[in-house]
Every structure is written in C-alpha cells, then in structure tokens.
Amino acid sequence: MNVCVTVNGKVYERVVEPRLLLSDFLRHELNLTGTHVGCEQGVCGACTVLLNGDPVRSCLIFAVQAHEQEIMTVEGLAPAGTDKLHPLQEAFRDAHGLQCGFCTPGFLLTLLPFIEENPNPTEQEIREALSGNLCRCTGYQNIVKAVKLAVETAERGE
Amino acid sequence: MKHIDAATHTRGESQYIDDVPQPEGMLHAAVFGSPIAHGRLLTIDLDKAREVPGVRTILTADDIPGENQVGALIADEMLLAESTVHFVGEPIALVLAETPATAHKAAQMISVETEALPVITDPRVAFEKGEIIGATRTFVLGDVDQAWKDCDVVVEGSCEIAGQEHLYLETQRARAVPREDGCLQIYASTQSPYAVQKGVARILGLPHHKVEVDVKRLGGGFGGKEDQATHWACLAALGAQITGKAIELVLPRHQDMVMTGKRHPYSSDYKIGLKQDGKIVAYEARHYQNAGAAADLSPAILERTLFHSTNAYFIPNVRAFAASCRTNLPPNTAFRGFGGPQGMFVIESAITKAAETLEVTREEIQLKNLLQDHDIFPYGQQVHDANIRRTWQEAEKSFKLKNLQKRIREFNDNHFEKKKGFAIMPICFGISFTATFLNQAGALVHVYTDGSVSVSTGGVEMGQGLITNLAKIAATAFGIDEARVKVETTNTTRVANMSPSAASATTDLNGNATLAAASEILQRLKSFAVKELNLSHPERLTIEKETLLFEGKETGWTWQKLVQSAYFNRVDLSAHGFYATPGVWFNKDKEKGHPFAYHVFGTAAFEVTVDCLRGTYEIDKTKIVHDLGRPMNELIDRGQIEGGLAQGLGWMTLEELKFDDQGRYLSNSLASYKVPDVFFMPDDLEIKLLENVNNTWGPYGTKAVGEPPLMYGIGVFFALQDAMRAFRPEMPLTFDTPMTPEKVLMQLHRDEIEGFKTDSDVMADHQEQPVKETE
Ligand code: FES
Ligand code: FES
Numbered sequence: 001m002n003v004c005v006t007v008n009g010k011v012y013e014r015v016v017e018p019r020l021l022l023s024d025f026l027r028h029e030l031n032l033t034g035t036h037v038g039c040e041q042g043v044c045g046a047c048t049v050l051l052n053g054d055p056v057r058s059c060l061i062f063a064v065q066a067h068e069q070e071i072m073t074v075e076g077l078a079p080a081g082t083d084k085l086h087p088l089q090e091a092f093r094d095a096h097g098l099q100c101g102f103c104t105p106g107f108l109l110t111l112l113p114f115i116e117e118n119p120n121p122t123e124q125e126i127r128e129a130l131s132g133n134l135c136r137c138t139g140y141q142n143i144v145k146a147v148k149l150a151v152e153t154a155e156r157g158e
Numbered sequence: 159m160k161h162i163d164a165a166t167h168t169r170g171e172s173q174y175i176d177d178v179p180q181p182e183g184m185l186h187a188a189v190f191g192s193p194i195a196h197g198r199l200l201t202i203d204l205d206k207a208r209e210v211p212g213v214r215t216i217l218t219a220d221d222i223p224g225e226n227q228v229g230a231l232i233a234d235e236m237l238l239a240e241s242t243v244h245f246v247g248e249p250i251a252l253v254l255a256e257t258p259a260t261a262h263k264a265a266q267m268i269s270v271e272t273e274a275l276p277v278i279t280d281p282r283v284a285f286e287k288g289e290i291i292g293a294t295r296t297f298v299l300g301d302v303d304q305a306w307k308d309c310d311v312v313v314e315g316s317c318e319i320a321g322q323e324h325l326y327l328e329t330q331r332a333r334a335v336p337r338e339d340g341c342l343q344i345y346a347s348t349q350s351p352y353a354v355q356k357g358v359a360r361i362l363g364l365p366h367h368k369v370e371v372d373v374k375r376l377g378g379g380f381g382g383k384e385d386q387a388t389h390w391a392c393l394a395a396l397g398a399q400i401t402g403k404a405i406e407l408v409l410p411r412h413q414d415m416v417m418t419g420k421r422h423p424y425s426s427d428y429k430i431g432l433k434q435d436g437k438i439v440a441y442e443a444r445h446y447q448n449a450g451a452a453a454d455l456s457p458a459i460l461e462r463t464l465f466h467s468t469n470a471y472f473i474p475n476v477r478a479f480a481a482s483c484r485t486n487l488p489p490n491t492a493f494r495g496f497g498g499p500q501g502m503f504v505i506e507s508a509i510t511k512a513a514e515t516l517e518v519t520r521e522e523i524q525l526k527n528l529l530q531d532h533d534i535f536p537y538g539q540q541v542h543d544a545n546i547r548r549t550w551q552e553a554e555k556s557f558k559l560k561n562l563q564k565r566i567r568e569f570n571d572n573h574f575e576k577k578k579g580f581a582i583m584p585i586c587f588g589i590s591f592t593a594t595f596l597n598q599a600g601a602l603v604h605v606y607t608d609g610s611v612s613v614s615t616g617g618v619e620m621g622q623g624l625i626t627n628l629a630k631i632a633a634t635a636f637g638i639d640e641a642r643v644k645v646e647t648t649n650t651t652r653v654a655n656m657s658p659s660a661a662s663a664t665t666d667l668n669g670n671a672t673l674a675a676a677s678e679i680l681q682r683l684k685s686f687a688v689k690e691l692n693l694s695h696p697e698r699l700t701i702e703k704e705t706l707l708f709e710g711k712e713t714g715w716t717w718q719k720l721v722q723s724a725y726f727n728r729v730d731l732s733a734h735g736f737y738a739t740p741g742v743w744f745n746k747d748k749e750k751g752h753p754f755a756y757h758v759f760g761t762a763a764f765e766v767t768v769d770c771l772r773g774t775y776e777i778d779k780t781k782i783v784h785d786l787g788r789p790m791n792e793l794i795d796r797g798q799i800e801g802g803l804a805q806g807l808g809w810m811t812l813e814e815l816k817f818d819d820q821g822r823y824l825s826n827s828l829a830s831y832k833v834p835d836v837f838f839m840p841d842d843l844e845i846k847l848l849e850n851v852n853n854t855w856g857p858y859g860t861k862a863v864g865e866p867p868l869m870y871g872i873g874v875f876f877a878l879q880d881a882m883r884a885f886r887p888e889m890p891l892t893f894d895t896p897m898t899p900e901k902v903l904m905q906l907h908r909d910e911i912e913g914f915k916t917d918s919d920v921m922a923d924h925q926e927q928p929v930k931e932t933e
Contacts, residue, residue: 034170
C-alpha cells in the first residue's frame with residue numbers, strides 16, 4: 001500500500017505492507033531510530049510519537065493509518081540544523097531525568113503537548129500525564145522534576 | 159556534571175545496537191524455543207518453516223562448529239538444545255531470514271515432538287530429589303546449637319520470596335558481523351563483553367582474538383545482561399559464521415520474558431533466639447534457591463545470600479545454610495543485589511516475628527543489634543567504618559521519626575478502614591566481587607596532541623552514569639576541562655579480559671584503572687616539563703584548570719602546550735592502567751576471609767496507608783539516609799538511589815512472577831507483569847547523604863552506589879504488614895512476597911472471602927486451559 005506522511009515537517013512516500021507498524025515504519029523505512037520499542041503492546045510508552053499533535057503509541061498503529069497525516073518524532077524536537085536543545089530536553093538534562101535513555105523519547109513526546117496545554121500544571125497533573133510511560137531506571141523523581149523545571153523555564157519566558 | 163549522554167538521549171540520537179545502519183545484506187534472526195518445561199526432544203520439524211519465502215536457513219545444535227555450551231560457572235547449559243529440553247522457551251532452533259517479521263513467522267511454523275519428563279518448579283522439592291547445583295554452603299559463627307539455651311525466646315518460621323523480572327526497557331539483542339580472515343565483530347547489549355567474547359569463541363571454536371566485542375551502551379541491564387546476554391550474541395555469531403552475512407537478533411518482549419532468567423525466588427526457613435531485652439543471641443537460616451534449569455551465576459548469587467544473611471546486625475552465633483536447587487524454570491540470574499536482598503529479607507522477617515513474641519517494636523530489636531566497628535560477620539571479616547548507626551540516628555533526627563510514629567498511631571486511632579504503617583530498613587552491603595579474581599580492571603588512556611583525551615575501560619554504560627563518572631575522573635586527574643575527555647565504547651581489543659559491569663564496583667574498578675593510566679602519563683609529562691623548564695622535583699608540578707603550576711605558581715605553560723611539546727620530544731602520551739582491589743580474599747573451604755573492600759550503609763524509613771477494605775495502598779513517605787562516601791557526581795548517584803529504591807519497592811509489592819506447575823510463565827508480558835509507574839512512587843521521598851565520610855577504596859573517596867539502595871525497598875513490606883496489623887491485630891504474620899493488593903486483601907479478610915477464588919484456584923484454572931505457545 002502507498003503511504004504518504006509528513007514526519008517532522010518532511011514529506012515521505014513509501015509503498016509498505018498493510019500490516020507494517022508505524023514504529024517499524026519510522027525506524028526501518030525512515031531510519032528515524034529515536035523512536036524506541038519497549039513492550040510492543042502499548043504499555044510502556046517508549047514508542048510514543050505525535051500524530052497530528054496528539055501522543056500516540058506507534059507500536060499500536062499501522063503505518064498506513066498515518067497516511068496523509070502529520071507525525072512528529074523525537075528527532076523533530078530540537079531546532080533543526082543546530083546543536084540547541086528544546087527547553088524540555090534541556091530540563092531532562094539539567095534535572096537528570098534520564099539514565100539509560102531508552103524511555104526518554106517517549107516521555108518527551110508525551111509531555112510536549114501536555115505542557116503546551118497546561119502551562120501551570122500541579123504535581124498531581126504532572127504525575128497523571130506521566131502515568132502511561134514506564135521508566136525502569138530512574139524512579140521517576142527526576143522526571144517529575146524535569147517537567148517542573150521546564151514549566152518554570154517557560155514561565156520565566158526563557 | 160550532567161549525564162554525558164543527555165543531549166543525544168533527548169534528541170533520540172543515542173545509538174543502541176539496532177539503531178546503527180545495517181550492513182549490506184544483513185539477515186534477521188528469530189529463536190524457536192521449547193514448548194514444554196522438561197522432556198526429551200524426539201524430532202524437530204523445520205520443513206514448513208523453510209518454505210516461508212525470505213527464509214535463508216534454519217540452524218540447530220547440529221550446526222554448531224565448536225562446543226555447544228554457554229554455562230559460565232558450570233558447563234551445564236547448551237546454546238541450542240540437543241536431546242533434552244529443561245525449561246519452556248529453551249532455544250532449539252534459529253531462523254535466519256531477510257526481515258525480522260519473516261524470521262518470526264517461520265519460527266512459529268517449527269514444531270517439535272517431545273516426550274514429557276516430570277517438571278519441578280519448587281526448590282524444596284528439587285532439594286529433596288537431590289537436584290542441587292554445585293555444593294551446598296554453610297557459614298558459621300559461634301555455636302548456634304549451644305546458644306539456643308541461652309535465649310529467653312526462640313521463634314521459627316519460613317519465607318517465600320518471589321523472583322523479579324529485570325524489565326530493562328531494551329530487550330536482549332546483538333548484531334554479529336563477519337570480518338576478513340574468519341574474524342567476527344559483535345555488537346552486543348551486554349554487561350560483560352568478555353563473557354560474550356569467550357562464549358562466541360567457545361561456540362565457534364575460535365581463539366578469543368578472532369572475536370571482537372564492542373558495546374556502546376545498554377538500554378538498561380540490572381544484572382539481566384551480565385551472563386544472559388551471551389546466549390543471544392552467540393546465536394547471532396553462529397548465524398554470521400555459517401551464512402557469511404551480518405546477523406541481527408532482537409528478542410521480542412514476550413520472548414525476552416519467557417526465555418531469560420530472573421531474580422531468584424527463594425524458599426527459606428529461619429530460627430532466631432533473643433534475650434528478653436531484644437539482644438539477638440543466635441540465628442539460623444536455611445535458604446533454598448530456585449536456580450532454574452541451569453547454573454548460570456546461581457552459585458555466586460547463593461554465596462552473596464549468605465554474605466548478607468545477617469544484614470546490618472551483629473549476631474554472635476550464626477549458622478546460615480544455602481542450596482542452589484535445579485528446577486524447570488528459565489535459569490535465574492544476576493539481578494541488582496545478587497542474592498543479598500533475599501538473605502536480608504529473611505533476617506528482617508525473623509526480627510519481625512521475634513518482635514511480635516517479645517511484644518516490642520521491630521525497631522527496638524533492629525537498633526539494639528546494629529553493627530559496630532570491629533564486629534565480625536559470619537564470613538570472618540571485621541566491619542570497619544560501620545556507619546550504620548550514624549545513618550539510623552541521622553534518619554531519626556532529621557526526619558523526626560518519633561513524631562512520625564506518634565502521628566501514625568493517632569491516625570490509626572481515629573480511622574477505621576484506613577490504617578497507616580511504619581517500618582525502618584537498615585542496610586549493609588559489601589562491595590567487591592566475591593569471586594576475588596574478578597576485582598581487577600584495565601584502562602587505556604590516550605592524550606592527543608590537541609590536548610583531547612580518550613579513555614577506554616572494561617566498564618559498560620547502562621544508564622548508571624559510568625562514562626560520565628569516568629570522564630570526570632580523567633578530567634580531575636589531568637586537571638583539565640571535562641569536555642576534553644571522551645569515553646570510548648567498551649571494546650575487547652582495547653581492554654582485555656574485562657570483568658563484567660556488576661557488583662556495584664564498575665566505577666571503583668574502572669575509575670581506579672583510569673587513574674592509574676592517567677598518573678603514568680602525568681608522570682612522564684612532568685618529568686619532561688621539569689627538564690624543559692629547568693626545574694627539579696617533578697612532583698611539585700600540578701595542573702589546575704589546564705594550567706601547569708610549579709609549587710602553585712604559574713609556569714606559563716598550558717595543558718595544550720605541555721602536551722604538544724611533549725609530543726615533539728617523543729614522550730609517550732598513551733598508557734594502560736591496571737587496578738586490582740588490594741586485600742580482598744576468601745577461603746571457600748573454611749568459608750572465611752575478607753571478601754569485601756568495604757561496606758555501604760544506609761537507613762530508610764517508610765510510612766504507608768492501607769485501605770483495609772479494598773487492599774489497596776499508598777507509599778506516603780520514604781526517608782533515606784545513605785552513605786555515599788564523598789560523592790563525585792551527586793546528581794547521578796542520587797539517581798541511582800532513587801532508581802534502586804523503585805526496583806526494590808516493585809519487587810516487594812507489585813511485581814508478581816507467575817508460573818504454573820508445568821513451568822509455564824503466566825505473567826509473560828508487560829500487560830500481566832506490573833512494574834512501578836510514577837503514581838506508585840512515594841510522593842514524599844527524601845534522601846539525605848551522610849556527611850563527612852571518606853572512603854579510601856573508591857576513586858576520590860566515592861562509594862559504590864548501584865545495588866545497595868534496592869534493598870531499602872524491603873522495608874515497605876514490613877510497613878504494609880504493620881498497617882494491616884493495626885486493622886487486624888490477630889492476623890498471623892506471613893512472609894510471602896510480593897505484598898500485592900490482592901494479597902493484602904486476602905490476608906486481612908481470609909475468613910470473609912472464603913468461597914471467593916484464591917490464588918491457587920486461579921492457578922488451577924490456568925492449567926486447565928492449555929496455554930498457547932508461539933515460540
Ligand atoms: S513499545 Fe509501544 S507502548 Fe511499549
Ligand atoms: S532511563 Fe532507562 S528506562 Fe528510563
């Protein structure tokens with residue numbers, strides 16, 4: 001089947017098996033390997049990408065379902081062509097919200113629309129937003145801190 | 159210093175094995191595993207699978223050119239089964255195909271004929287049948303048999319301690335690439351590159367030097383990739399050797415869970431004797447370790463159970479016995495804590511039971527028996543710098559634990575269905591590999607003419623922050639900016655015969671080896687510089703902030719100038735450093751020695767709230783005082799403490815491994831095996847570091863941090879029990895982990911729920927419907 005998607009602002013057209021998962025499509029067809037696969041069944045959130053701005057689990061979606069739609073992966077987060085980081089990425093670095101890094105892209109993409117929609121989240125709301133993503137390394141404390149840090153930075157308008 | 163990989167991790171640019179662009183013509187592998195837990199393998203039917211378009215070949219044990227053996231400590235585990243299978247999922251055949259999907263599809267079309275043999279899943283049954291791996295072990299101090307009569311009370315009981323799935327987020331994987339002249343290059347997600355190198359060489363009948371193993375990073379390991387990463391790398395290597403093509407093997411999550419070993423479940427018995435005042439006089443424990451179907455690292459893990467069988471307490475009379483029992487579960491393996499946590503859980507259970515009998519609190523007995531300097535462990539080592547009391551007192555003081563307990567009592571007096579519970583968990587964990595020879599490490603350091611530095615060691619980065627620490631160590635040693643240092647991949651051609659990244663000792667060992675290499679280069683640089691600068695006493699030269707100082711005064715030379723001039727004067731700017739932990743030894747015949755360089759101490763306190771009508775609970779507070787020595791990278795070390803705690807809490811509460819009595823793994827996906835999420839973690843988690851402690855063993859006074867914090871998690875079990883007792887004081891104390899909400903409910907309302915389904919009914923139901931196996 002033919003699939004035409006915009007990923008991180010770039011249009012891609014490919015012919016794929018109808019049952020090819022979006023996660024495999026991104027990783028193997030487009031070589032966007034920042035999207036990680038942890039559980040293959042929609043539990044861990046490592047494979048989260050944005051589909052038309054909403055977080056979705058790319059291991060639960062067929063590539064063809066994204067036909068003529070917009071996807072954002074972790075590779076699209078930092079300003080392209082620079083070595084700058086997005087403020088959310090900076091916050092994860094500064095609050096040490098990562099260890100092995102395997103879960104990190106999924107957390108970032110879950111959080112991106114959350115922070116945009118909730119510029120002043122409570123701790124409870126932050127935890128709620130994170131509750132669908134698993135991290136086996138950190139114990140989550142620093143991930144929560146990273147979100148708070150990102151929110152504060154945004155508030156200060158930095 | 160921030161995690162060195164933070165930028166690439168958050169940009170999605172950090173490469174794990176299968177993120178690296180694949181070599182031309184690479185094939186993908188899928189494993190077919192045994193559908194039954196024990197039986198004779200009569201025939202393997204590969205015909206249908208071979209017909210799947212895109213399948214190149216299918217390999218079985220017959221195709222192995224070298225020795226079909228992956229047992230590390232004992233040669234009792236085949237890479238691919240020959241005539242017998244010993245656990246569900248044991249690899250039997252390897253499909254090589256053009257795509258992963260084709261390989262897996264074909265693997266599902268393989269079938270085998272088997273003749274079932276009796277299945278053992280219970281370690282006590284295995285022990286009775288003589289299914290024991292290696293020797294049983296007994297550590298003895300004093301004379302327990304004599305001591306019982308000096309006790310005012312003696313209590314006995316047993317514990318059933320569950321295993322635990324590692325659940326590294328990156329499943330097991332490896333890529334093998336054939337190189338010229340019969341050499342192989344292996345990229346593996348392993349904590350032990352040398353184990354992979356040895357394993358591949360053994361399977362293929364090659365000398366070690368023809369196998370190069372390279373490891374960039376792991377998406378989590380936790381012990382699960384210490385020994386058990388080797389199998390998958392060997393399978394990929396076998397495929398590469400036979401087809402001449404690059405081979406990649408990535409285990410799907412379900413197969414990773416079914417085919418790999420876990421933390422060992424233990425069945426243990428204890429007997430403890432005390433004086434009326436709470437002083438422990440004698441302690442006896444018998445541990446039956448559920449090793450699974452092969453030795454793997456079980457004998458070494460068993461040993462650590464004994465080393466930690468008295469946790470942070472001094473007990474004058476001890477007899478601790480342990481047996482590694484062979485069952486038909488996947489071979490269990492290393493997991494953060496390495497057998498120590500099970501030993502500690504048992505003594506904590508014994509203390510809890512004794513407190514009930516003596517009608518005192520657990521804490522009274524715990525505190526009374528904490529280690530003091532010069533106390534002797536059952537393994538003969540004296541404790542030094544026993545900071546355990548300091549961490550306990552510090553916790554009591556800074557967290558006002560007495561007030562906390564008072565508030566908990568008040569809460570319980572005023573609430574009916576919700577009850578709060580409290581527990582303290584002190585820990586003492588020995589640092590060093592208990593196999594003394596493993597306490598060695600090498601490092602290779604290069605200084606380039608532009609002043610940049612490259613560091614290679616045998617340590618593997620798996621998220622713990624090792625390479626960040628190594629960069630900092632090298633930069634501090636040279637007196638240069640951290641940005642000048644690059645830590646390379648872990649590669650067997652740069653550092654030979656490396657020990658696994660395990661035992662919490664990776665930074666200690668590899669950091670000290672890095673220091674040794676750096677100081678050799680520094681010595682050469684300084685000898686050269688004193689000559690050039692017409693000075694004497696090279697030892698009075700130092701480098702600070704990239705400037706060369708003599709007796710603290712500027713010489714006018716920068717680091718860069720020093721390096722460049724040295725190069726033009728033909729000074730060697732590379733060095734290999736070596737470190738072997740001094741003073742550690744252990745005599746297995748006597749079961750005495752000095753196995754640990756030092757111990758890590760700490761105290762955690764827990765407050766929990768249990769909904770006694772529903773069985774659900776919350777961990778309200780966790781307060782920890784931890785002894786880190788002098789932390790070098792506090793942010794990173796704190797991350798290790800929190801992560802370790804989370805795993806310990808999960809092990810004690812949510813993470814329930816379910817096997818049926820035919821050895822089939824029921825909780826075989828993330829949908830049925832629950833690990834802590836962000837909600838589960840305590841809202842109020844505070845970690846204080848013990849101040850003013852030094853450690854002569856770790857680089858720059860640091861202490862190892864990887865494993866010990868996991869054992870804090872044990873405390874939550876007893877806090878939950880405390881809350882349950884507040885609701886139902888007559889509830890019998892049982893020590894079966896994990897304390898899932900279901901179990902809380904069942905224990906609180908056993909009588910009322912009679913008639914409802916129990917755990918074993920549910921298990922029986924599962925057995926009636928055959929579980930469909932897809933391997
Ligand atoms: S891989 Fe998609 S949710 Fe886990
Ligand atoms: S950092 Fe390793 S799983 Fe989250």
